[in-house]
Amino acid sequence: MESGRKTYYRESDPRLRSEGGDHQPEFPSELSLGDGEGDSAQFSRRGFLAALGLSTAAFTAACSRSPTGHVLPFNDKPEELTPGVALYYASVCGGCNARCGLLVKARDGRPIKLEGNDRHPLSKGALCAVGQASVLSLYDAARSRGPSIAGKPVGWKEVDSQVRAALEKAKTSAKPVFVVHPPDIGPTESAALARFAEVYTNTKRVVFDTSAVGLWAQAHESTHGSRTVPLVKLDIAKVVVGIEADFLGTWLSPVEFTKAYSKARDPKQGNMLVHYQVEPKLTLTGSNADVRFTAKPSDTVPLLAAIARALSESEPIAALKGIRAPELPPAKVGKIVGALREAKGHAVVLCGSSDPTAQVLTNLINQSIGAYTSILSIQSGTGYPAADATMEDLYAALGKGDTAGVVLWNVNPVYAHPRGAELKGLLAKVDLTVCTNDRPDETASAVKVHAPDHNALEGWADTQVKAELVSLRQPGVQPLFETRGAVESLLVWAGDTVTEEDFLRRRWESQVFPKAKNSPPTFVPFWDRALQDGFVELAPSDSAAPEWRPESVEKALTAHAANPPPQGLELWLYEKTGIRDGRLANNAWLQELPDPISKVTWGNYAVLSAAKATELGIVEGDMCTVTAHGQSVTLPALVEPGVHPSVVAVALGYGRTAAGKNAEGKGADVYPLARTKEGVFRREVEGITVAKAAGRKDLAKSQTHPSQEGRDIVRETTLAGLAKGEVGGHDAGHGKRHLSMWPDHAYTGSKWEMRIDLTACTGCSACVVACQAENNIPTVGELEVFRRREMHWMRIDRYFAGSADEPEVVHQPMLCQHCDNAPCETVCPVLATVHSSEGLNQQVYNRCVGTRYCANNCPPKVRRFNWFDYPHEDPLERMVLNPDVAVRSRGVMEKCSFCVQRIQEGKATAKAQGRPAKDGDVTPACEQSCPAGAIVFGNANDPESRTAKLREDVRNYRVLEELNVSPAVSYLTKVRAESTALGHAPAEKKHG
Amino acid sequence: MKRPASRAKNGLAPRHIWALGGLTVLSVVVAASCDSQGSRQGYEPAQPIAYSHALHAGERQIDCQYCHFGAETSRHAGVLPASVCMNCHNQVLKDSPEVKKIAQAVDSGKPIEWVKVHRLADFVYFNHSRHVTAGVTCQTCHGPVETMVRVRQVETMSMGWCLNCHRNPSAQVPGGDALSPPSDCAACHQ
Known part of the structure; x- marks a missing residue:
């Protein structure tokens, strides 16, 4: 026994595989490298002739000069544009619902890279993998080139006249027109929807939400009377308990949370935010927790109730009595309770469960530990609009034929709703069906009128990220195709001829400008500054903090009877860090991004614990069939540590059929295995079965060797x-000088070095x-x-x-x-x-x-x-x-290359300004994007640089030091x- | 066993490797015998418009950067927009058949397709602004353009030619040694 040393998993570790299964070897002996044309090494007659022809062609070509190049100058050059010089536009990311601030780097009129906007108060210059990859989706060849009706390309005039005529007809029929939209729409989008509903009074708004984020807002409506997701000030927390919430990877606002999380966990301060995580399967967030327990999804409500009960011992809440004790052992529950109690006023619980009861209980715990007066702020939170109807109402109305029209506004329920296949059939019977998705995807190909929206980098929008913060999205490029902003489409159909930009700007003049903090006296300079910053801070409202409503708990819990713990397997549908809910599934960068835990690329799989896989006779790569409420999906199995033995976890977002060629055939669609209950999309499914199916599929992993072979590669x-x-x-003597047979390098100028903080x-x-x-x-x-x-x-x-x-x-x-x-x-x-x-x-x-x-x-x-x-x-x-x-x-x-192009640019900029390069002049792409601030790059010959200072840190070490x-x-x-x-x-x- | 699908488009059969080997040897021999290291020294292509640098830059003394506006700020020196030609030529020689071509380009919106004279390989990164701001004259690399009616490549523009100056900058730029231009590979190959 050696103190301070850990045993890392080895190859063929029983914790990594089920019995009979073998780990994918690092150097497989039978890795077929064939070319698919038969592996014959013989030089055939045809091959010889082909080679002869090629050589002759090369002989002729080699004597000619290189091809003629042309220079095509602008006829009339835009003033701000110099070919070869990048322009940066402040904008808002369209990758997920978090809406981080970004800078679009455009070269010669085309965005080539997205970087975090370092002035943005929440994302503070960082961007996640999805945000980084979203620039590739702008140039996605599968995007629609323009509007179409019944699959036939038409002009926008034709679209508008047909849609308007149908809407006018619908208005007189007294049947409703449903507008289905995502949960996180911005104020200008809301205004456009309101304008549409004003003209067509039979409009019914439906929110299509597969994330549990809207649920947290809904829970606050019942517990605090405000349909809001609160602002989470994680940086001031001392204890955070995450339950089913992958808040560093996929949940709510991962970049914002990672920024705050790493700040609160800097060991230099002498204390660290302590992170507890309870989850069914190891997530990115769980992999960073100090204390992590595995639990079944069905244990979430009992666990939260047990925590709440323990915290409210002095004044027991009657409603909690009915809920059974959790299966998680009392000692583990006690550890969480103890930590929360000790850090009262500095602790917070974040819950990602899609059970509304769990969200209410989370609020109850946060209320009892004083989180609402410290870490959580409802007044500064994000408001979520209420809907007129649920997806269930839409299905019911469609089933009865009681619908005049359906506008699917940037949502893809045919793919992402558990009953999506049914929706496809129902939509065919409606007179007017419109979809604004950017490609002929599952939903857009099931409607009559496809009116494609711009890509996020082509259009105008705004988003109320927080109550006191509005972000402004400006385009980084002219629209590549004949697309039109979805806001503009709605307004045109409502009879207003106004561009998206004008509508937004007018609304900003009347609504945002008067409320802005420290704004210039007139609108034009205010607008210019907003364009330059990408956001505007609003003056804080003086409204009082919403009151806690104790009766809400009882109301939420009456529905939750004292069920006995469910037997059998449970399915947990999660999102992977790259593909998330599948909206960017055709993005090759995200498909090839290895999952942080499994390291698998290009697909999803059924994650099982070694114990369960052994019991079922399944080894990694075996196909298995997951069946839930009559729906079956067959996909390969993966054995992973950190999975509850009664849980099968499968990632959503794969198995797209109409997203484009990169997504096609990649993984299996498991949305049909989810279910909706009282209008809520539920990711936890009980009573499922898993059985071994015929065949195998090797998973494409980027890391197949789990061991460090006894060396201190990580410390x-x-x-x-x-x-x-x-x-x-x-x-103990790491860092000492070894003898070398090579002379040392001189490094008289700069010496570029990098430090990576494994804590961050x-x-x-x-x-x-x-x-x-x-x-x-x-x-x-x-x-x-x-x-x-x-x-x-x-x-x-x-x-x-x-x-x-x-x-x-x-x-x-x-x-x-x-x-x-x-x-x-x-x-x-x-x-x-x-x-x-x-x-x-x-x-x-x-x-x-x-x-x-x-x-x-x-x-x-x-x-x-x-x-x-x-x-x-x-x-x-x-x-x-x-x-x-x-x-x-x-x-x-x-x-x-350490981003040598950025080094050269940084040096040239300093040279042009007649000064030596200073720390921070050169930021490689990895450091620029890192939300945790884990990467520090700079000139180690400059004693004032962060790299030089960190080199002296007691924690600093180099890998494989013994090799010198x-x-x-x-x-x-x-x-x-x-x-x-x-x-x-x-x-x-x-x-x- | 089901294998994942490939995105690679150009699988290489072993027999092709034989062919490629032979091809490489042949190409090297051919290339070495007929062109001096791919240099385009002396290249003087015809341009779509018979524009004379000798007249504009030489006789009329128009500054290089009036037309090549990016030389000091950008990687590319740039070629002037046709509308800038017309700043003068809507008055001067507006009936010349060559000037009419410019006017037509502006009217039609179809840009003039100038032929590139100086062309570096795709794996070379060259930045005009870093050289111009360091005091390297245009003529150092491009020759006496102000005397040329039709622009010709004067220098070899080879790597050795670049390095001659990078290793001994004061030979070309007064006080050039203080500039310490890089001679690391990654300065140009990035």
Whole structure:
């Protein structure tokens, strides 16, 4: 037993596999690399003739000059545009409902990269993986090129006349017209909907919401009389308890929460926010928790009730008595209760359950621990509009034929509603069906009139992120196609001829400008500033905090009878960090983004615990059939630690049939397995069965080797350990100088180095996609990932330790370490990889002949080889390429360059201003995007730089120090507030 | 066993590798024998409009950056918008057949397709602004453009030619040593 050392999972660990199943080997012996044309190595007659023809053609071509190039100048140049100079527009992200502030980097009129807007009060310059990837969806070849009626392309005039005529007719028929819209619509969108409802008085608004976020607002309506999701000030919390809430990955506003979370968990302060998580399956959030318990979804309400009961011992709440005790052992419940009680006034519970009762109970707990007067603020929260009818009402009305029209306004219920297939048939019977989705997807292809909306980067919109904060979305590019803003469409159909921009601007003049804080005296400068900042802060309202309504709990609980604990398996439908609810499923960057926990790309799978899989005779990769309320879905199985034995977890968002070729055939659609209850989309399903099905499917994982082979690649300690000087690792003398056979590099100018704080890093993978967008990194597809040929320059390694039920996880970003004694440089026969005078390990593509010796000799295995050309099949997709970074061709090695194009630009900017480059002038794409602030890059020769200062930190260490490669990247030991696995486990046996 | 689907479009059969090997050897031999390292030195293509730099930049002394407006601020020097030509030419020589081509471009909205004279490979990153702001004259790389009726590539524009100056900057720019131009690979290959 060695204190401060952890046992990480090894290959073939029983916690990672079920009996009889084998772990995917790191170097599989029978990995077929065939080309699909028969693997014959013989040189056939036809092959010989083809080669002869090619050689002749090459002989002729080689003597001619390179092709003629042309320069096509503007006839009339826009004043602000200089070819080759990027423009940045402040805007709002359209990737998910969180609506982070962003800067659109546009080169020569086309957005090529999205970056967080560092002035934005919530996202503070960061952006998540989905936000980073959303720029690719702008250039999605599957987008609609213009409006169509019954699948036939038409002009907007034709659309408008048909829709208006049908709406006028519907108005006289007294039957309702349903407008189905997402839960998070902005004030201008609300105003357009209101205008539409004013003209067509038979309008009924329906909110289509598959996230549980709207539910939390609904719960506050009953407990506080305000339909609001409160502002969560996580940065001032001392204890956070997450129950089924993946708040760092997918729930509510992950970037905002990660920013605050990492700030509150900085070990330098001497204390850390302690994070408890209870969830059915390991999520990104759970993987960062200090204390994590697995529980069935059906245990959420009893658990919350037990916590509430314990916290209200002095004045018991009668309504809570009826609820059964949770299955989670009392000791574990007691630990959570104790932490909440101790941190009263500084603690908060976040619940992601889609059970409305659970949300009310969460509010009750937060009320009793004083969270509403400290961490949660309802007055500063986000209001959610109430609907006139539920989806159930819509189905009922459609079934009765009592509907004059349905407008599906940027929603895709045919795909994402559990009864979507039924909806498709029902819509066919309605006279007027309109959809504004951006492509002929499942819903848009089921309606008569398809009136495609702009992409988020092409249109105008605003969003009331918080009560005192309105964000403004401006376009970063002219619309690429004949699309029209959905707001404009509604207004035109309501008889107003106004553009989206004018409508928004007029509303801002009359509604936003008078309420703005510190605004200029007239509207025009106010508007210009709003465009420049991307948001406007409003003067705080002086309304009193809404009162707690104790009677609401009783009301919510009467419906929840004292059910006995359900027997059998339960299904938990979750969202993956990349694909989320599936709206961006055709985005290849997100499809190829490895899941932070499973590391699987391009698909979903049934996640089972090792115990359950063994019981069912299932091993990883076996196809299995999940059946719930008569609906069956067959998909491959995956065995993972941290899953409750009675739970099967499957990701939503896959199995799209009409999103485009990247999404087609990828994974299985499990929305039909969900259900709706009282109009609420429920992700937890009881009474399901799982059975082994015929066949197998190998999952395309980016990490197949779980072990560190006994080396200290990640180092961990606890806050208490850190105070005693324990920083993990077993070589106390790390950082000492080793003898080297090479002379040292001089580095007279800058020396670029990077520090990565493993305490801050949550594994969210924003850096992976940011790097991909910045550096023109191709996606390779599922089969090539399976063949270990993914191209990501930045990858995140994940290691497990601890019990199969409650594992502890470490995420470690791994990229080119830019070693001073780089093993790759010494083996390259053509000097294609050489050291720069500033410490960069440079890869020169035009010199590389593809021997791959360097990759073979690279200790952290971060070099990527272009096995193929990865062409952009549609010229449209090429528009996303960064013109400052070379596009690599087949046969060339590549890897992280420390964003050398940004280094050069930063240096040139400083030079042009006649000053030496200072810390912060150069920010690589990964650091720029990181919501946790885990990555710090800079000139280590500058003693004032953050990198130089962090090098002296006691936690600073370099991986594989024993090899004496002297990396420029170093890591800071992960510090946990608490750890069960640390110090209680025998040391991992070293072997050579 | 079901394998995942591939996105790669150009699978390589072993027999093709034989063919490619032979092809590579052949191409290297051919390329070495008929063109000096792919240089376009002396290239002087005809342009769609018979525009004379000797007249505009030489005789009339119009500053280079009046037309090549991005040279000091951008990676690309830029070619002037046709509407800027017409600033003068709606008065001067407006009946010339060459000027009429410009007017037509402005009217039709179809840009003039100038032929590129100086062209670097796709794997080379070159930035005009960094050179112009450092005091490198246009003529250092482009030759005496103000004497050319039709622009010709004067220098080899090869990597060695770039490095000659980067290694000994004071030979071209007075006080150039203080500029310490980079000679790292990644300065141009990024």
